[in-house]
Amino acid sequence: MAKKATRESYGTALVTYGADKNIIVLDADLSKSTKTDMFKKAYPDRFINMGIAEGNMMSVAAGIASTGKTVFASSFAMFAAGRAFEQIRNSIAYPNLNVKIGATHAGISVGEDGATHQCLEDIALMRSLPNMIIINPADDIEAQLAVKAAIDHKGPVYMRFARLAVDDINPADYKFELGKGVTLSEGNDVTIIATGLMVAEALKAKDILSNEGISARVINIHTIKPIDEDIITKAAKETGAIVTCEEHYIMGGLGSAVCEVVCKNCPVPVKIIGTDRFGKSGKPAELFEEYGLTAENIVEQVKEIIKLK
Secondary structure, three states, X not given: OOOEEHHHHHHXXXXXXXXXXXXXXXXXXXHHHXXXXXXXXXXXXXXXXXXOOHHHHHHHHHHHHOOOOEEEEEEEHHHHHHHOHHHHHHHHHOOOOOEEEEEEXXXXXXXXXXXXXXXXXXXXXXXXXXXXXXEOOOOHHHHHHHHHHHHHOOOOEEEEOOOOEEOOOOOOOOOOOOOOOEEEEOOOOEEEEEOOOHHHHHHHHHHHHHHOOOOXXXXXXXXXXXXXXXXXXXXXXXXOOEEEEEEEEOOOOHHHHHHHHXXXXXXXXXXXXXXXXXXXXXXXXXXXHHOOOOHHHHHHHHHHHHOOO
């Protein structure tokens, strides 16, 4: 199968489910990059280019949603979550309106665009908002099903999509359930919990560890809010140590959410793999190496945390 970026999956899913005339799509003048241009071609009468005015786009999305429509508002994650945060907070999350934010080009995998466009704080921002659901899919299959789940959910949803093309890790008959994590492999020595593009790296790390006699459980957390407390608590009790992996700051993201669950339900050692630095310009693979977002670094951190059990 050819590699596919989850932003392309987003555009494909909008067309697939766009036959529903209740769906409206807005974009902040980046439709070719966010792939909402696919919806524009299929349903031009329900697509609006709002121009480079992300805050206004969120306010308009809120207004349309208040009439009973399901509204998708799309831009790069840096602009959607960062520039328009006030409007999302006050006009969408607070009144609990049915707006779905399609945030593409998240994380350092944006590559050469550099730090100004590499949004690494969006999950933390969205986690701080009551009523907001957060989905961070790992591949094409999961991303398309995430869009359907967002449509079915009544209320605001933040969907995080990547620019980088990736292989599928989920089977064709994969069942996506909002708020439920997925155990991709069983293990007894440690649990690796990953989200988004880091799920593939976690699986690579599991294979390396297996060759060294370490049994790692791998869990994909596609819904970061609400997070699946049951699967995390069970893993903590049964393996006694957790390593989390995310293409995000170590503050306020997946690792923070997992630590909140673990501290409340079953305290065990937790290591958060992410970054505490701004991004920089470079090829995605080089940046993943620079920031320690690789299977090899996951393996190193697993070996260290097992010593603390």
